[in-house]
Amino acid sequence: MKARLAASAALALGIALGASGCSMLTYQATTEPYDASDGVGVNVGNLHLRNVLVVSDDGVDGTLVLTIVNDGDEDVELGVQVADGETETIPVDAGATVAFGVADEDELDVVQPLVLRGIDTKPGALLPIYFQYGSAEGIEKNIPVLDGRLPEYAGLLPAEVEVEEGSVDDATAAPVAG
Incomplete structure (x- = not known):
């Protein structure tokens, strides 16, 4: 027993x-930390770039979509450079969260767009973009290029974005409440 x-x-x-x-x-x-969205995350010094992606219909021009969180105590200007092109600068206030290419909840109107001209990268591929500010060490990251097939990206195509070419100042770059 x-x-x-x-x-x-x-x-x-x-x-x-x-x-x-x-x-x-x-x-x-x-x-393991991972990016739980279509875009990728990039950390540059005190700046945390979240859900970074490019939306393009033809691979010639693309809209940069990202959210920037500045955990630092100083206002900075983030430099964004595609290949050997010109560097676009994005002002980010200390402690602020700035969103580019974020669609409104009710409609797919673009809030704060940034159009990159001449990216020469077809949707489905990766576009190397270099991010840097001040004396912080910069980083080049391969950013996914998506098309407008998904409804959440349809209003973010460069043809849908009404902003003057190559000018972040013309985008409404006000901080987002967060």
């Missing part, structure tokens, strides 16, 4: 360890 009881207890313990022991030994993907 004791042998049966001991065998039953050993079997129960074996099943319990077999069913739960894998999580102790297996790699846990949920412990």
